[in-house]
Amino acid sequence: MTQKILFIGGLGRSGSTLVERLLNELPQTIAVGETVHLWERGLRDRERCGCGQQFADCEHWSRVGAAAFGGWDKLDLDRIIDLRWSVDRSRRLPQILRALRNGVISSDQQVYLDHLRAVLLASAEIAGGTEIILESSKHLSTAALLSLDPALDVRVLHLVRDPRGVAYSWTKQVKRPEADDQLMPVYKPSRTAGRWVSDNLGFQRLAAEGVPTLTLRYEDFLAAPAQSLASITQLMGLDQPVDFPFLDGDRAHLTTPMHSIAGNPLRFGGDELVLRLDDAWKTELDPSAQRIVTTICRPVLGRFGYKR
Numbered sequence: 001m002t003q004k005i006l007f008i009g010g011l012g013r014s015g016s017t018l019v020e021r022l023l024n025e026l027p028q029t030i031a032v033g034e035t036v037h038l039w040e041r042g043l044r045d046r047e048r049c050g051c052g053q054q055f056a057d058c059e060h061w062s063r064v065g066a067a068a069f070g071g072w073d074k075l076d077l078d079r080i081i082d083l084r085w086s087v088d089r090s091r092r093l094p095q096i097l098r099a100l101r102n103g104v105i106s107s108d109q110q111v112y113l114d115h116l117r118a119v120l121l122a123s124a125e126i127a128g129g130t131e132i133i134l135e136s137s138k139h140l141s142t143a144a145l146l147s148l149d150p151a152l153d154v155r156v157l158h159l160v161r162d163p164r165g166v167a168y169s170w171t172k173q174v175k176r177p178e179a180d181d182q183l184m185p186v187y188k189p190s191r192t193a194g195r196w197v198s199d200n201l202g203f204q205r206l207a208a209e210g211v212p213t214l215t216l217r218y219e220d221f222l223a224a225p226a227q228s229l230a231s232i233t234q235l236m237g238l239d240q241p242v243d244f245p246f247l248d249g250d251r252a253h254l255t256t257p258m259h260s261i262a263g264n265p266l267r268f269g270g271d272e273l274v275l276r277l278d279d280a281w282k283t284e285l286d287p288s289a290q291r292i293v294t295t296i297c298r299p300v301l302g303r304f305g306y307k308r
């Protein structure tokens with residue numbers, strides 16, 4: 001039997017944490033966060049879990065480590081971190097896509113996947129045999145790598161947001177509560193725009209390789225949350241109709257705890273979410289920066305329904 005994984009993909013600041021928190025309310029799911037960061041940020045740097053506790057003190061993750069490996073201390077962490085960087089990063093994407101096409105997985109890819117799969121399966125087991133794991137690493141390379149594993153049934157929710165909104169978000173200083181309020185990196189709009197083009201085209205390529213994918217604009221999600229969640233549950237293969245009792249107009253009342261690795265500070269927000277589009281970029285992002293982003297993204301803006 002394969003384990004279903006809903007992979008939340010897309011460029012950072014495209015609404016993935018909000019969507020993840022809403023999907024985590026469904027009884028059929030469990031959110032694990034960004035497993036790509038488990039080894040370094042969770043295990044090595046002991047950052048905080050989504051529940052607020054330090055990773056090492058979180059009972060949920062201790063149980064996952066015990067079920068997966070007989071305890072996290074049984075792992076050769078340095079080796080796994082090396083492996084992660086040798087198989088799961090953007091520049092390794094051509095190798096992963098080749099493996100996806102010819103079905104030949106390298107030994108490094110295999111060993112890394114074995115570790116990742118153990119964590120995912122243990123998470124499902126600890127949660128009482130959860131039907132669907134929400135994986136929100138976002139990275140295209142992680143989505144492609146997980147798709148190589150025949151024991152996993154990976155479906156991708158590809159989130160896209162107006163690149164001018166994404167670019168503006170990456171110019172703001174944001175604290176990381178899970179890491180003593182260190183600041184998240186800040187990027188120039190031109191850099192974000194380049195990433196926006198390559199990432200979004202990359203997810204389309206992955207879909208063309210046969211990975212089941214739903215592309216959803218964050219703006220459309222917020223305009224019709226219930227309808228959007230219904231499309232996502234369809235992608236997950238859940239029987240319709242699924243109720244979303246946590247939705248209340250443009251608000252959501254959350255009750256399910258989330259033990260997630262890394263991710264946006266919104267993870268630590270309250271249990272009340274306002275589902276409203278933040279389009280501050282229209283007035284706050286410098287017009288010349290808006291023009292730069294528009295110019296760089298112009299060849300693909302129309303493909304995702306944005307104004308050129």
Ligand SMILES: [Zn+2]
Binds near residue numbers: 061
């Ligand atoms: Zn926790």
